[in-house]
Amino acid sequence: MALNASLRVGGAIRRVIVKARAVAVHVFFERTVLLLTILFCAGVGATLWHLSRLSSTLVESGALQGTALYSESLTELRTFYNSQVVERVRPQGVVVTHDYATRDGAIPIPATFTIEFGKHIGDKSPGMQIRLYSEYPFPFRKDGGAKDDFEREALVQLRKQPDKPFFRFENFQGRPSLRYGTAVQLKAGCVSCHNTHPESPKTDWKVGDVRGVQEIIRPLDSAVAQTQAGLQGTFVVLATMGLFGLGGLGLVIGRMRQTSAELEQRVAERTAAEARLAALHEVNLAATSTLDLRAVLKVLLEKTDRLIPFVKATTVRLVNRETGDLEPVACRNLNEDEWKAATKSAASEGLAGMLRDKKAPEMVLDAKTDPRSLASKFLRKNGLVSYLRVPLMAKGEVLGVITFFTKEEHRFSNEEVDYLTALGGQAAIAIYNAQLYEDTTASKGEMEKANSSLKKQAVELARSNAELEQFAYVASHDLQEPLRMVASYTQLLAKRYKGRLDADADEFIGYAVDGVTRMQGLIQDLLAYSRVGMKAKDFEPSDCSAVLNQALANLKAAIEESGAAVTSDPLPTVMADGTQLGQLFQNLIGNAIKFRNQRPPLIHVSAKRDGKGWLFSIRDNGAGFDPQFAERIFVIFQRLHAKGDYPGTGIGLAICKKIVERHSGRIWAKSEPGQGSTFYFIIPA
């Protein structure tokens, strides 16, 4: 129990100390000038008091010393007068008496001498008095006894201790004075005289007896006045200095206070600005760290919630890029479903238009009563009072709106509006990027889809082409065998039985042979055509002059028979399948010979550089053709002439086209009937 109590007391004391310290610190920091003034006054007071004490002590000790010296001098003077004057002149009959002034030739007795001398001095220095008194005064002395308490005490004290002066500072006749008494002791020269003097009240004096007291009264008022004047001066000086000092100090402190306050304010401003910048930066970093719109919004709202304490709820609505409506997208610290329902029921289309026009932040102080606020019931329910609506702008376009709500009435300062607008700007950029990314991702996906379907189609096409070629090859190849049988035996039939059956049989057999022969030709050509794809070799540098010569060699018989003249410019070396290139030349030159006029064919082959490839031309002076058929002549089995005029199935130019196309080139022809033809083809270099 006692322990508890002592603990309680201890605790209380500690609390008091702590409180006192707090108060002291508070006073020290808040009321510095006042405190310093008090301390200074106390200091000045103490100084003055000390000085005053010191000076009075000085005055007293000075007075004491001076008076003691004076008293001693007086004593010495009396002794000297007694021994050197009185004792020397008395034997010559000189009268020594107290009333020497009235008797001729008389001199004063030492005591009188002293008294008179004192009077003399007193006249010179006003107030100074010398008194001699005793319990046994001579009757002729009217004031020879003790007159007041000091004198009585002095007589008693000095009798007890003759060697120690008796003094006291006291008011004497209304003036502060030093009263300094010393014992007057009888010396050898004095005793006889005092014992023999007819009027002596006592005649048994011995040497060393205290005859009386010699007192010097020294007024101190002038010294005190001087000291006080000095003190006053000192006080004035100190006070003046103090006032100036305090004033200066006050100014300095005031100035320092002001500077410090300014500094503090600036630091606070800077800190706040930095915090805001850091928050902006953080929002920026977070929002741009992802390109997913949902994630951007989530991060944005989270950061806003964390970094801007007075904002209690935030909502984001975005403009639907298809309908142009403002749609609720994300919110923080609100029930999302309720919010969306409330926002949808409000006329948000109008708001979208309004925002587009305004493009400036809008503050509403009391959302519950402001006509501009939508869904006020919802806001009331959630205790949202003020809000700031900032349009989300990117590239001069309003993407949507972000709204910052507070739960108490809050007038958004210019700074806050600027800051939240900046935040909105950053959010808008992040949203814009995310939307852009969504768009590009979507279109990229579509493109990829289209690409892959194209690729699939190409693969499919290549496969079906290859299949077709394979089919054509196999069909024509395998068709050959049975066809050969049909042909051979119809021919054998024709050979063995011509004229042995009836005329109809001969005619029928003739048609069968003719049909089979044509079919054989077609199949041969088809085989040749399909072989262009099937029997392809890799491309290699091919010297076109050599290729041309080989083709001409193959055509030797036709050239000789027709009397054709084939000329050529120097031809380049190209990357090609040499065999097919030879077939190309052979077919084209063969055609030129075949479709000739009556005159001998003149055929010229040339080549020139054309962009990235070589443009070849084979010009003849033959029959030519109607330009409207310039395309058709390259189609398989297309013929422009009756069989009787020119033989052939119409495969040659189709094969030429296929060869050129296999070399990624292009073939075409220009002609006029009767004017000859020129065939062109381009082979990439």
Place this chain on the structure above:
Amino acid sequence: MCTGNGRAIEILLVEDNPGDVRLTMEALKEGKLLNNLSVVGDGVEALAFLRREGKFADSVRSDLILLDLNLPKRNGLEVLADIKADEDLRRTPVVILTTSQAEQDIVKSYNLYANCYVSKPVDLEQFMTVVKSIEDFWLTIVKLPSDGKSA
């Protein structure tokens, strides 16, 4: 007509298509030489015939072999390889007579020491001419070892 020792020329036709067999026979009929044409329908029979094995134990020795490439059981190229690996048979001229015009078949045949390679012409007259030319060339123009045996 007959060879120097008066016997008819023995020709072996290895061909599975009866139409072609008949055509060849017709062509040979029109030829100048007296010939005996033996026909087998697949590669296995061809080798048995040449080696006088099994049912062909009594077969005569062939002076010329007309070999189709596209044969059942054992194809023409395999038969050709076997003939050219056989010391008794390798000197007998083997004429590849086929519809194939494939470069690959031509090269492979000569690599296996075919004596010549002839594509069957589509036209009857040409076919006849070709067969007669073969007969003419190999059996009258060319000198062959007399007995067909190795020296």
